[in-house]
Amino acid sequence: MPIQTTANIWHNGKLIPWDKAQIHVMSHVIHYGSSVFEGIRCYTQPSGAGVFRLQEHMQRLIDSAKIYRMPLPYTVEQLSAAVIDVIEANGIAPCYIRPIAFRGYGEIGVNPLKSPIDVYIANFPWGKYVPGNEGADVCISSWSRLAPNTMPSLAKAGANYMNSQLIRMEAEVNGYSEGIALDVNGYLSEGSGENLFLVRNGVLYTTPLANSVLNGITRSSVITLARQLGIEVVEQTLPRELLYISDEAFFTGTAAEVTHLRSVDRILVGDGSMGPITSALHEEFFGIVNGLKADRYNWLTPVNVKVAEPVGV
Numbered sequence: 001m002p003i004q005t006t007a008n009i010w011h012n013g014k015l016i017p018w019d020k021a022q023i024h025v026m027s028h029v030i031h032y033g034s035s036v037f038e039g040i041r042c043y044t045q046p047s048g049a050g051v052f053r054l055q056e057h058m059q060r061l062i063d064s065a066k067i068y069r070m071p072l073p074y075t076v077e078q079l080s081a082a083v084i085d086v087i088e089a090n091g092i093a094p095c096y097i098r099p100i101a102f103r104g105y106g107e108i109g110v111n112p113l114k115s116p117i118d119v120y121i122a123n124f125p126w127g128k129y130v131p132g133n134e135g136a137d138v139c140i141s142s143w144s145r146l147a148p149n150t151m152p153s154l155a156k157a158g159a160n161y162m163n164s165q166l167i168r169m170e171a172e173v174n175g176y177s178e179g180i181a182l183d184v185n186g187y188l189s190e191g192s193g194e195n196l197f198l199v200r201n202g203v204l205y206t207t208p209l210a211n212s213v214l215n216g217i218t219r220s221s222v223i224t225l226a227r228q229l230g231i232e233v234v235e236q237t238l239p240r241e242l243l244y245i246s247d248e249a250f251f252t253g254t255a256a257e258v259t260h261l262r263s264v265d266r267i268l269v270g271d272g273s274m275g276p277i278t279s280a281l282h283e284e285f286f287g288i289v290n291g292l293k294a295d296r297y298n299w300l301t302p303v304n305v306k307v308a309e310p311v312g313v
């Protein structure tokens with residue numbers, strides 16, 4: 001999808017024009033993939049606009065950076081305020097927000113420790129991520145997810161997305177909306193940019209953090225909502241074939257939100273339609289983010305945007 005430009009991008013504490021947010025080709029990140037980033041959504045509600053779980057996303061950015069010995073010179077509060085500033089300056093809601101921290105220009109060689117750390121935050125309109133209005137048709141990827149003790153899955157690092165690109169390209173080239181990767185031991189892991197849930201006999205299952213998944217913020221939100229609805233939630237290692245015989249399955253993610261899976265490897269999941277547990281969670285999730293249900297967990301941080309419509313190019 002082409003990027004829709006905006007007026008401003010936040011850079012190391014200041015708003016700068018979109019076209020000035022540029023880096024040198026010899027920056028460390030270009031050569032060695034040394035970046036960590038976030039993806040966040042801001043939704044509109046009847047009473048205004050709000051960013052979903054902003055502090056949790058900024059904490060994960062700081063955690064990702066810490067894993068890579070990249071100390072960010074900003075706190076969760078400062079980064080959260082910066083996100084609000086850039087949204088308000090651009091006047092765009094709903095929108096997707098992309099904070100990124102990386103090793104910049106200065107040194108050559110793999111060791112990043114002497115290269116400067118740059119932080120940018122952009123926002124732009126972005127709609128549906130996983131194609132398929134009647135549910136997504138997905139496949140099991142021939143690519144495995146990151147092996148333990150190679151690329152840390154809990155860090156949302158740019159370099160991890162080379163693996164995600166292989167999964168997503170293969171899926172799309174073969175006519176699927178998305179791919180699900182197994183971990184190196186052959187157990188279910190996650191989609192190229194989404195966590196995975198399935199339902200069997202009324203129990204909601206998802207893969208645990210040790211199966212090479214990102215600690216998804218939508219994942220944790222859905223677990224909270226499910227428990228409140230009285231649904232049993234089990235986080236455990238899951239065999240691939242459980243997906244084929246599941247009653248329901250869905251992805252969660254900031255970009256994917258809650259997307260039901262119609263089929264896996266052309267095998268229908270249940271009868272292919274969105275099942276009752278997925279529907280209940282879908283309704284709760286969108287009810288809260290769209291302001292139709294009370295924000296009972298304080299997941300939304302208000303933002304003051306006068307134009308409640310995308311104003312990108």
Ligand SMILES: Cc1ncc(COP(=O)(O)O)c(C=O)c1O
Binds near residue numbers: 193254
């Ligand atoms: C690999 C991967 N897994 C899972 C997710 C879902 O995480 P979240 O719900 O925090 O967006 C994402 C998206 O950030 C992702 O890239």
